[in-house]
Amino acid sequence: MTGGRRMGPGDKAVIDRDGLDLLIAHLAEAGYRVIGPVVRDGAILYEPVSGVADLPAGWGEDQEAGRYRLVRRDDAALFGHTLGPHSWKRYLLPPRRRLWQARRDADGAIEIETDPAPPPRDAFLGVRACELAAIAVQDRVLRGGAYGDADYAARRDGAFLVAVNCGTAGGTCFCVSMETGPAATAGFDLALTELTDGGRHDFLIEVGGARGAEIAAGLPTRPAGSADLEAAAAATARAAAQMGRALDTDGLKDRLQANPDHARWDEVAARCLACGNCTQVCPTCFCSTTEETTSLDGATAERWKRWESCFTLDFSYLHGGSIRSSAKSRYRQWLTHKLADWVDQFGESGCVGCGRCITWCPVGIDITEEAAAVRRGFGGDGP
Amino acid sequence: MVPRPADSAAPEGASTDPWVPRVLAVAGARDETVGVRTLTIDPAAVDGGAGIAPGQFAMLYVFGVGEVPISFSGTPDDGPAVAHTVREVGPVTRALCALEAGERIGWRGPFGRGWPLAEAEGGDLALIAGGIGLAPLRPALRAVKARRDRFGRVALLYGARGPGDMLFLPELRAACADADIQLLLAADHAEPGWTGEVGVVPAFLPRLKLDPARTRAFVCGPEAMMRYTVLGLGDLGVGADRIFVSMERNMKCAVGLCGRCQFGGDFVCRDGPVFPFADIAARFAVRER
Amino acid sequence: MSIKGLDSILREHPFVAGLDDDSLAFIAGCARNVVFDADARVFSEGGDADHFYLIREGGVALEMFVPGRGEITFLTLGAGDILGSSWLVPPYRWTFDARAVVRTRALAFDAACLRGKCEEDARLGYDMMKRFVPVLAQRLQAARLQLADLYGAPAG
Numbered sequence: 001m002t003g004g005r006r007m008g009p010g011d012k013a014v015i016d017r018d019g020l021d022l023l024i025a026h027l028a029e030a031g032y033r034v035i036g037p038v039v040r041d042g043a044i045l046y047e048p049v050s051g052v053a054d055l056p057a058g059w060g061e062d063q064e065a066g067r068y069r070l071v072r073r074d075d076a077a078l079f080g081h082t083l084g085p086h087s088w089k090r091y092l093l094p095p096r097r098r099l100w101q102a103r104r105d106a107d108g109a110i111e112i113e114t115d116p117a118p119p120p121r122d123a124f125l126g127v128r129a130c131e132l133a134a135i136a137v138q139d140r141v142l143r144g145g146a147y148g149d150a151d152y153a154a155r156r157d158g159a160f161l162v163a164v165n166c167g168t169a170g171g172t173c174f175c176v177s178m179e180t181g182p183a184a185t186a187g188f189d190l191a192l193t194e195l196t197d198g199g200r201h202d203f204l205i206e207v208g209g210a211r212g213a214e215i216a217a218g219l220p221t222r223p224a225g226s227a228d229l230e231a232a233a234a235a236t237a238r239a240a241a242q243m244g245r246a247l248d249t250d251g252l253k254d255r256l257q258a259n260p261d262h263a264r265w266d267e268v269a270a271r272c273l274a275c276g277n278c279t280q281v282c283p284t285c286f287c288s289t290t291e292e293t294t295s296l297d298g299a300t301a302e303r304w305k306r307w308e309s310c311f312t313l314d315f316s317y318l319h320g321g322s323i324r325s326s327a328k329s330r331y332r333q334w335l336t337h338k339l340a341d342w343v344d345q346f347g348e349s350g351c352v353g354c355g356r357c358i359t360w361c362p363v364g365i366d367i368t369e370e371a372a373a374v375r376r377g378f379g380g381d382g383p
Numbered sequence: 384m385v386p387r388p389a390d391s392a393a394p395e396g397a398s399t400d401p402w403v404p405r406v407l408a409v410a411g412a413r414d415e416t417v418g419v420r421t422l423t424i425d426p427a428a429v430d431g432g433a434g435i436a437p438g439q440f441a442m443l444y445v446f447g448v449g450e451v452p453i454s455f456s457g458t459p460d461d462g463p464a465v466a467h468t469v470r471e472v473g474p475v476t477r478a479l480c481a482l483e484a485g486e487r488i489g490w491r492g493p494f495g496r497g498w499p500l501a502e503a504e505g506g507d508l509a510l511i512a513g514g515i516g517l518a519p520l521r522p523a524l525r526a527v528k529a530r531r532d533r534f535g536r537v538a539l540l541y542g543a544r545g546p547g548d549m550l551f552l553p554e555l556r557a558a559c560a561d562a563d564i565q566l567l568l569a570a571d572h573a574e575p576g577w578t579g580e581v582g583v584v585p586a587f588l589p590r591l592k593l594d595p596a597r598t599r600a601f602v603c604g605p606e607a608m609m610r611y612t613v614l615g616l617g618d619l620g621v622g623a624d625r626i627f628v629s630m631e632r633n634m635k636c637a638v639g640l641c642g643r644c645q646f647g648g649d650f651v652c653r654d655g656p657v658f659p660f661a662d663i664a665a666r667f668a669v670r671e672r
Numbered sequence: 673m674s675i676k677g678l679d680s681i682l683r684e685h686p687f688v689a690g691l692d693d694d695s696l697a698f699i700a701g702c703a704r705n706v707v708f709d710a711d712a713r714v715f716s717e718g719g720d721a722d723h724f725y726l727i728r729e730g731g732v733a734l735e736m737f738v739p740g741r742g743e744i745t746f747l748t749l750g751a752g753d754i755l756g757s758s759w760l761v762p763p764y765r766w767t768f769d770a771r772a773v774v775r776t777r778a779l780a781f782d783a784a785c786l787r788g789k790c791e792e793d794a795r796l797g798y799d800m801m802k803r804f805v806p807v808l809a810q811r812l813q814a815a816r817l818q819l820a821d822l823y824g825a826p827a828g
Contacts, residue, residue, distance in 0.1 A: 147638035287642030344648030
């Protein structure tokens with residue numbers, strides 16, 4: 001193997017398992033906190049990792065609507081799983097963040113202080129194509145308006161993204177119909193495809209940009225041959241072929257917005273628990289609330305920002321009551337926002353086809369089914 | 384730094400972090416009616432009131448209690464102070480209504496799209512208010528009075544539960560008399576000695592001496608009141624594209640980031656609170672329960 | 673007061689807008705000009721509903737007396753409005769009080785005369801109903817809105 005090759009954007013090379021270990025070490029040396037998939041609490045979560053030994057070697061998942069189980073694979077693949085309940089928004093848009101703290105003195109004068117500490121620089125290892133799409137969606141939401149989320153922007157700018165191309169589809173995935181995968185095509189610093197054909201354990205590594213090239217230069221790479229490229233393409237094609245679901249977005253926005261009284265909303269409301277799991281696991285959901293806390297002596301106060309779901313009663317509370325008090329109106333709000341209103345707001349769908357909402361819904365509500373049902377019942381216009 | 388479009392409401396000198404309030408003192412506090420109080424702020428404390436327009440709002444914070452959106456009921460353009468008229472409906476507004484001059488609050492703003500006064504020039508104008516909805520319309524009334532010659536016929540139709548609930552009556556009567564603005568006060572429920580009209584706002588729309596073909600209407604009040612008012616205006620020939628309503632939703636950030644104030648594809652804090660009714664008619668009719 | 677003069681006064685009132693000249697002249701025969709001073713009673717609850725009024729100028733308050741609360745005004749009417757519906761419904765008795773708030777001019781139609789003319793000319797009678805019912809419907813709707821207490825303090 002030749003080390004220290006100078007690669008440019010789009011260039012591909014191959015590293016082995018030890019090379020991946022070195023990648024993690026180099027990222028840490030460069031000042032990044034490396035976050036990657038680990039097995040914990042019966043699921044694959046995104047947590048800090050210090051080497052390949054922390055990664056979920058040989059683990060896969062069995063996912064379906066309302067079901068998630070870890071299963072043992074018959075190989076030692078490090079990325080043979082797909083998506084767990086965590087998404088990268090956990091690190092880019094943290095579940096809890098203190099906005100400021102304030103002090104009030106005996107005269108009633110108030111002083112507000114913000115936290116000067118910069119956020120950590122994270123390297124995300126194992127970002128799937130749908131997740132790259134989700135990050136891009138959140139970029140538009142949180143950075144594209146008149147007022148941006150400065151904390152998100154700082155974390156985002158500092159984040160190093162190592163994408164991983166899926167070789168298997170998850171049980172609830174539908175990225176193909178949402179045109180967000182399974183291949184990662186843009187938005188990453190480096191992209192890996194795990195190659196385990198013929199008993200080897202290599203990774204095709206693709207450089208995304210200058211930052212990626214710099215890190216890749218320090219790795220023991222060998223040039224990618226046609227066999228490597230074919231194996232990588234085959235892995236992606238296999239994942240694409242395994243998609244068990246599809247979401248037809250053609251004309252969907254208009255149909256959803258025109259059908260607030262569709263019978264399907266009552267039907268799904270009878271099943272929906274308004275538990276909000278879908279919004280927690282969804283990589284694009286961004287809604288939040290603020291909480292005021294005070295010290296017991298009333299001298300200091302803080303305001304915290306935290307994740308909040310449109311499924312809570314508090315979300316639409318307006319002097320005296322919630323505007324959306326029924327599960328029906330809340331489910332309708334979530335689905336219509338995700339697949340229709342989002343397009344008006346940000347020019348694209350809010351859904352990237354990751355399937356997490358389907359997996360983690362306790363009653364197995366399937367967004368692709370609900371959308372299809374609303375679309376089916378729309379007059380005599382179409383299928 | 385995140386680029387901001389030209390029509391952004393962020394004034395110069397404001398905190399660059401829109402989540403952080405500036406601390407300022409309440410300059411004056413005055414009860415209007417039971418449970419309604421007006422707080423005034425020295426414009427110098429808010430960059431001279433730069434950018435504050437009728438129909439916009441600010442987020443008012445009471446230390447340790449919370450923060451709520453309150454419309455401007457007075458802007459520096461049309462009066463000596465920045466004013467917010469607060470109705471007590473929950474813990475934060477209760478705390479706001481208990482404040483006295485000199486006490487400190489947190490303040491973030493101004494936010495939102497205000498009343499389209501410039502667009503309304505050259506035509507007739509109806510200001511239609513229900514209950515506390517008069518507060519966001521008062522700065523519009525004052526702005527019209529200050530530039531009265533730019534408008535045709537102007538009318539203010541103001542409905543409330545009862546005469547005792549009506550705000551700013553002496554000022555309204557004086558302003559309308561001085562500026563040749565038709566004033567119609569309508570109480571749902573009368574009280575002895577009341578010399579104004581009795582009945583609901585929509586019933587008095589036909590009495591407005593305006594030319595429907597040239598009229599724009601600014602409407603603010605409870606949603607049901609606005610719904611029937613819009614219907615009534617339509618019956619008289621005022622097009623939905625010339626009717627503007629002020630919407631209200633739960634708000635935490637006021638800058639389009641927390642997602643709570645969404646009304647279909649719009650964020651009320653950023654794309655509203657004033658909307659041309661034609662743009663929101665379909666969503667307005669959706670029954671949320 | 674010549675009938676001709678009344679015709680032209682009647683024609684000004686929005687309630688009969690579009691009514692043909694013959695019908696106008698026909699019903700004008702039941703009408704006369706009336707003036708109420710400020711604060712004068714127009715009619716009282718329980719009295720004979722023997723007139724139907726088209727208000728030309730001024731204002732009328734519709735009221736009811738509630739023991740312990742006095743006279744409560746529940747609606748005010750003005751120029752262009754119509755006053756009175758009990759003249760159409762047996763036993764033809766007023767169900768509320770009406771008082772002129774300011775000096776008020778109106779056209780008062782003798783109820784029996786107008787009912788008679790509507791019986792005689794059913795087409796005219798139906799035309800009058802078509803004008804009358806929408807006003808009733810609008811008043812009913814307005815009353816419902818008052819009941820709904822839209823500005824009331826929220827419960828709880």
